[in-house]
Amino acid sequence: MDKNKSNIDLEISDRRNFFKKTVAISVTALAGTSLLASQNATFGDGEPEILNHAKWGQVWGDPVSKNLYGVPSPYEHNVIRRNTKLLASGNFRASIAVTPLHESEGIITPNGLFFSRSHGGTCFVDPNEFRLMIHGLVDKPLVLTLEELKRYPRVTRTHFIECPANGGQEWRAPQFNSLQFSKGFMSSAEWTGVYIKDLIKDLGLDLSKAQWMLAEGSDNSEMGRTVPIDKVLDDAMLVWGQNGEALRPEQGYPVRLLLPGWEGNLCVKWLKRLEFSQEPWYAKEETSKYTNLKPSGKAIQHFYANEVNSTVVTPSPEKPWTHLKDGDMVEIEGLAWSGMGTITGVDLSFDGGKNYVKAKLKGLVLPKSWTRWSYMHKYKKGDVLLLTSRATDDAGFIQPTIDEETLVMGVEAVYHRNAVETWEVTADGKVNHVQIRTDHRETKGVNNA
Amino acid sequence: MRKFNTKLITTVSAITLSAFFAAGCVGNDATPESKWKTGSDIGGGVTYIMDGDKTGPYYVNSDAHKMSISNGRVPTAAELKAWNVDLQPRGIGSPNGQGIPVGSGSVEEGEELYDAKCLSCHGDFGAGYGTYPALGNGNAYELNKTLTNNRYLDPEADGPTRVFGSYWPQLTTMFWYIRDAMPHPKSKTLTTDEVYALTAYMLYINEIEVNGELVEEEFVLSNENFLDVRMPNEDGFEPNIAGANSLPGVRAYFNNPANYGAQKVKYEERCMTDCQDESAKVVKIQNGGIQSFTPPLSVVRDLPKVKKAGIDVLEVYKNNCSSCHDGMLSVGSDDWANYTTKGIDKVYENAISGTDAGMPAMGGVSMSKENFKTLVDYLITGKIK
Numbered sequence: 065m066d067k068n069k070s071n072i073d074l075e076i077s078d079r080r081n082f083f084k085k086t087v088a089i090s091v092t093a094l095a096g097t098s099l100l101a102s103q104n105a106t107f108g109d110g111e112p113e114i115l116n117h118a119k120w121g122q123v124w125g126d127p128v129s130k131n132l133y134g135v136p137s138p139y140e141h142n143v144i145r146r147n148t149k150l151l152a153s154g155n156f157r158a159s160i161a162v163t164p165l166h167e168s169e170g171i172i173t174p175n176g177l178f179f180s181r182s183h184g185g186t187c188f189v190d191p192n193e194f195r196l197m198i199h200g201l202v203d204k205p206l207v208l209t210l211e212e213l214k215r216y217p218r219v220t221r222t223h224f225i226e227c228p229a230n231g232g233q234e235w236r237a238p239q240f241n242s243l244q245f246s247k248g249f250m251s252s253a254e255w256t257g258v259y260i261k262d263l264i265k266d267l268g269l270d271l272s273k274a275q276w277m278l279a280e281g282s283d284n285s286e287m288g289r290t291v292p293i294d295k296v297l298d299d300a301m302l303v304w305g306q307n308g309e310a311l312r313p314e315q316g317y318p319v320r321l322l323l324p325g326w327e328g329n330l331c332v333k334w335l336k337r338l339e340f341s342q343e344p345w346y347a348k349e350e351t352s353k354y355t356n357l358k359p360s361g362k363a364i365q366h367f368y369a370n371e372v373n374s375t376v377v378t379p380s381p382e383k384p385w386t387h388l389k390d391g392d393m394v395e396i397e398g399l400a401w402s403g404m405g406t407i408t409g410v411d412l413s414f415d416g417g418k419n420y421v422k423a424k425l426k427g428l429v430l431p432k433s434w435t436r437w438s439y440m441h442k443y444k445k446g447d448v449l450l451l452t453s454r455a456t457d458d459a460g461f462i463q464p465t466i467d468e469e470t471l472v473m474g475v476e477a478v479y480h481r482n483a484v485e486t487w488e489v490t491a492d493g494k495v496n497h498v499q500i501r502t503d504h505r506e507t508k509g510v511n512n513a
Numbered sequence: 514m515r516k517f518n519t520k521l522i523t524t525v526s527a528i529t530l531s532a533f534f535a536a537g538c539v540g541n542d543a544t545p546e547s548k549w550k551t552g553s554d555i556g557g558g559v560t561y562i563m564d565g566d567k568t569g570p571y572y573v574n575s576d577a578h579k580m581s582i583s584n585g586r587v588p589t590a591a592e593l594k595a596w597n598v599d600l601q602p603r604g605i606g607s608p609n610g611q612g613i614p615v616g617s618g619s620v621e622e623g624e625e626l627y628d629a630k631c632l633s634c635h636g637d638f639g640a641g642y643g644t645y646p647a648l649g650n651g652n653a654y655e656l657n658k659t660l661t662n663n664r665y666l667d668p669e670a671d672g673p674t675r676v677f678g679s680y681w682p683q684l685t686t687m688f689w690y691i692r693d694a695m696p697h698p699k700s701k702t703l704t705t706d707e708v709y710a711l712t713a714y715m716l717y718i719n720e721i722e723v724n725g726e727l728v729e730e731e732f733v734l735s736n737e738n739f740l741d742v743r744m745p746n747e748d749g750f751e752p753n754i755a756g757a758n759s760l761p762g763v764r765a766y767f768n769n770p771a772n773y774g775a776q777k778v779k780y781e782e783r784c785m786t787d788c789q790d791e792s793a794k795v796v797k798i799q800n801g802g803i804q805s806f807t808p809p810l811s812v813v814r815d816l817p818k819v820k821k822a823g824i825d826v827l828e829v830y831k832n833n834c835s836s837c838h839d840g841m842l843s844v845g846s847d848d849w850a851n852y853t854t855k856g857i858d859k860v861y862e863n864a865i866s867g868t869d870a871g872m873p874a875m876g877g878v879s880m881s882k883e884n885f886k887t888l889v890d891y892l893i894t895g896k897i898k
Contacts, residue, residue: 138816138817139814139815139816140814141816141817142808142811142812142813142814144808146806146807146808146810147806147807148803148805148806148807149644149805149807150644150803150805151644152643152644152836153644153645153646154634154642154643154644154645154646154697154836154837155833155836155837155873155877156832157697157877158697166812167812183694184694184697184700185877197588197592197593197596199588199593199597204587205587205588205593206585206586206587206588207585207586207587207588207592208584208585209585212584212585213584213585215582215584216582216584217574217577217578217580217582219573221571233803236664236668237668237796237798237799238796238797238798238802239798239802239803240798240802240803241798241801241802241804242806242810244810245803245806259578261578262577262578262582265580265581265582266581266582266583273757275757275758275759275760278599280599284694284697284700285690285693285694285697285700286693286694286700286701288599290754292555292760292763293760294554294555294760294764295554295555295556298554298560298562299560299561325556325558326556336596337596339597339599341601342757343601343602343755343756343757344601344754344755344759345599345600345601346601346602346682346683346685346686347686347689348686348689348690348694351680351681351682351683351686351750352675352677352680352681352686355750356773357660357673357675359661359663359665360661361660361661361673361749362749362750362751363660363680363749363750363751364750364751364752364772364773365682365750365751365752365754366752366754366763367556367773368555368556368557368767369554369556369557369558369767371557371775382810382812383812402558403556403558404554404556404557404558404559405550405558405559406548406549406550406569408780409780411783411785413788416789416793416795417788417789417793418786418787418788418789419785419786419787419788420784420785420786420788421785422785428570430569430570431549431561431569431570432558450795456778456780456783457558458548458549458550458559459550459553459554459557459558459559460777460778460779461557461770461775461776461777461778462776462777462778462783463776464774464775464776465788465789465790465793466793467790467793468774468776469774470665470774471774472771472772472773472774473773473774474663474665475663475664475665476662476663476664476672476673480773482775486795488795488797496797496798497798497802498795498796498797498798499795499796500789500793500794500795500796501793501794501796502790502792502793502794503792503794503796504665504666
């Protein structure tokens with residue numbers, strides 16, 4: 065770099081008295097490298113980012129031969145999955161790492177940020193040793209290699225996958241002052257694979273008997289779950305493609321089950337076997353876990369679809385409005401999703417769910433998919449807001465209030481909590497996770513029916 | 514015997530369709546909720562069946578989905594036998610316990626195995642350890658009564674205890690899970706008799722009664738008496754999925770939102786003003802809430818700190834070792850003297866390849882052996898090299 069030239073330029077500008085206390089000079093001095101303040105300084109007052117040449121713009125960039133599989137900008141190193149010791153289950157092998165929703169864009173999660181949940185650790189399947197067996201109530205049981213599986217006609221669909229424990233730590237009260245942890249047990253991708261109904265067409269499935277299908281993984285926990293035949297014959301898929309590339313190991317490479325809209329754990333990863341039977345199985349992850357205890361002492365088992373849900377994404381506790389000026393027009397943006405169907409609308413409340421206005425849907429509105437929504441807001445400094453979003457779907461469902469949901473489910477259910485959730489925007493623009501609910505020590509009891 | 518074929522798919526779809534029309538939910542384009550849906554789903558939602566060259570908003574090659582395609586091969590009898598080893602509560606559609614393997618094991622044998630292979634994570638008598646799950650917490654029949662504990666009325670009260678004895682509906686689940694997934698760092702290494710013994714021990718610590726008698730130390734569980742075991746919470750779940758024809762009940766259950774706290778509303782009739790009960794108040798996070806996030810939350814966009822070569826021993830210990838070693842063979846503990854008598858190389862060897870006592874190979878950490886030895890040295894001496 066031609067330091068002399070730089071100094072000469074500065075002298076010139078100084079002599080001409082255009083720039084007595086220029087930002088450019090002080091920043092240049094601090095930065096110490098890439099010191100070309102340049103003639104731009106002669107244009108007058110302004111930000112050094114504009115008045116100076118950018119330091120990356122005056123050197124060679126990386127050759128195209130670097131990073132043959134691309135990686136994010138190093139500046140994005142805080143946009144990552146995170147985990148918590150609270151959900152470690154000992155050693156983070158039967159645990160979860162959650163998606164940074166506060167940094168999410170659109171309705172697709174990058175594969176490296178897709179939430180990761182396993183019951184025996186992420187396993188690494190050799191695709192050459194992958195075998196899929198389909199058997200049980202069929203005339204012709206089947207074994208497929210990965211290459212043979214990929215010969216069936218492909219289907220590509222955009223669906224979210226959500227752990228039913230999304231929001232499940234907050235049945236009794238808000239606990240996470242974070243969008244990533246309060247709603248990030250989910251992600252969304254464009255999946256490619258085959259319909260199971262296409263795969264089993266010539267196997268002679270005995271539909272007079274076949275009621276259930278066991279899907280079993282080849283991982284350390286041999287994770288398995290029972291799926292009702294209805295879903296198998298509807299939209300159940302075996303997928304190997306995720307956002308245009310192979311599934312990531314964390315998502316079940318090379319093949320996972322995808323049951324659009326249904327609990328993430330039902331979408332068995334590292335798949336090895338499908339078996340058809342007249343009776344269900346009672347696998348561990350459909351009895352000891354993923355069952356919803358109600359106040360009656362009975363628990364809901366085989367709870368399939370994730371119900372209609374939504375959240376405000378911008379602002380969030382992670383990305384508040386502290387930088388806004390009074391009178392700024394700002395977009396309130398969020399996500400809505402339903403495993404029951406397609407999002408039909410989203411309403412937004414500024415008073416914690418007392419009164420709602422209709423928000424606008426944006427982009428593609430697809431079945432059993434994340435859907436973006438938006439509302440333009442004129443920010444008033446000093447106002448305290450309670451931002452609550454509420455979605456509806458084409459199955460006719462609407463998000464319940466916390467009181468409506470807990471009156472039926474109590475507060476010990478762990479899973480499938482889809483009541484409306486609220487961000488408090490404080491007078492100085494900070495955002496806090498709060499809940500609007502009745503203290504039932506003072507009022508009604510629970511429904512023990 | 515009905516066979517599954519294309520024609521049948523049409524029949525099934527027709528049934529769901531007609532049911533749907535009967536419910537009067539289709540056809541009005543004025544409401545946003547009726548764009549593509551074609552039927553109702555067992556889980557309470559809607560379906561979007563293939564109609565011509567479209568399903569919902571997606572185009573499809575309808576030719577491809579009409580065809581019957583044959584790939585792959587039929588598995589051999591040995592292959593089927595090797596993989597078809599799942600367990601169902603009454604055996605595979607049979608009251609005779611088909612699918613339940615021949616074998617046996619006693620509580621005493623189970624206890625010995627448990628202490629050697631399970632205790633390091635699951636704690637004494639299955640009481641749990643750190644965030645590792647508990648397997649029992651006393652008498653299952655008493656704990657079963659806690660399932661109605663709901664901290665709805667009193668957040669400070671005791672919650673429900675959902676352990677194997679009090680909650681799991683079927684014994685097959687435990688046998689199957691121990692056999693395929695345990696010990697977690699070395700799964701699928703137990704013999705059938707060992708699985709029986711450990712399952713028997715699970716019944717013992719949960720004080721389960723079999724045929725009216727409390728399971729004692731001399732109790733032997735085998736394929737002969739396996740089906741006699743009834744778990745206290747066998748009937749604790751809804752909808753009922755047991756038996757050969759339970760799906761209609763499951764469909765009915767999820768088509769009634771009142772069963773699971775969901776709300777349905779006509780879109781035009783949803784509440785827009787004065788929607789919240791007067792008694793509802795703003796509840797804030799108490800005491801800062803949960804903040805043990807790894808890595809800590811940050812939205813800063815800067816260049817990441819360059820990590821030094823080698824490992825951050827304390828950080829690796831915290832994330833990978835502390836959950837067990839805080840409690841046993843802790844950092845710098847005198848107990849290590851019993852393990853170093855055969856020389857430090859033997860300790861390294863055990864740590865690197867794992868032990869039956871619960872030490873996972875390399876502690877489940879991926880790093881060079883040299884770095885790993887530094888970690889082992891720290892555990893033994895309490896000093897970082």
